[in-house]
Amino acid sequence: MIKEIIVVEGKSDTAAIHRAVEAETIETGGSAIGAAVLQRIMLAQQRRGVIILTDPDHAGERIRKIVAARVPGCKHAFIIQELAEHKGDIGIENASPEAIRDALANVKSEYQGAVSQLAFDDLIKAGLMLHPDAAARRLEVGKTLGIGYCNGKQFYKRCTIFQISREEFEAAVEQLDRRGLKDE
Known part of the structure; x- marks a missing residue:
């Protein structure tokens, strides 16, 4: 139960x-x-x-x-x-x-009032914003992090409120880069 x-x-x-x-x-x-x-x-x-x-x-x-x-x-x-x-x-x-x-x-x-370990630039560098495949990349990284799919601004907010560490974020992006997008 x-x-x-x-x-x-x-x-x-x-x-x-x-x-x-x-x-x-x-x-x-x-x-x-x-x-x-x-x-x-x-x-x-x-x-x-x-x-x-x-x-x-x-x-x-x-x-x-x-x-x-x-x-x-x-x-x-x-x-x-x-x-x-x-x-x-x-x-x-x-x-x-x-x-x-x-x-x-x-x-x-x-976590209310949480401070992010990440910056918007981290999402841009990871190809999760302003990238031709940003939406698909956010979907995959969101799956790995367990925070679901959302737009770039909400993705950043979820990383903050759920206290996603820089290490977790980088590992999820690295995993995506190793395996690639499913449609590729």
């Missing part, structure tokens, strides 16, 4: 979580999160802790940001789009039990 309560978007996500692990969930009901739901998430965070596991799409990222802003100290689990996609539909409900278990095993804690 997972101690923390997992925040998901809907009933089908809860069903997918239950197929993968024994855990309790709070469903946001989509991106229009009401005050009552946020209050339940706050109480869950105070009593047991919260893990946010939302869909790897724009709406899921919006929900993650809203919850994290209103409920400090949440943990984050990420599943990449390719592991949560079925016939063009992207969502936690499409992820395999193994992908869900992996995401929950690699949960990241957020």
Whole structure:
């Protein structure tokens, strides 16, 4: 049984979580999160802790940001789009039990007021920004670091709030450079 309560978007996500692990969930009901739901998430965070596991799409990222802003100290689990996609539909409900278990095993804690060991220049030098393959490179490095896919600015922010060390970052980029992009 997972101690923390997992925040998901809907009933089908809860069903997918239950197929993968024994855990309790709070469903946001989509991106229009009401005050009552946020209050339940706050109480869950105070009593047991919260893990946010939302869909790897724009709406899921919006929900993650809203919850994290209103409920400090949440943990984050990420599943990449390719592991949560079925016939063009992207969502936690499409992820395999193994992908869900992996995401929950690699949960990241957020540190408010954290200072980054990295600079935007590090992302540029690594080809994660201002590079023709920057998006694909961020996807691969994000997988390795367990912080999911996002744009350059959000990638930098996630590296900061999840306290990704320079060593971790450089090792992930080096791994990508050794293996190359999947489409190459």
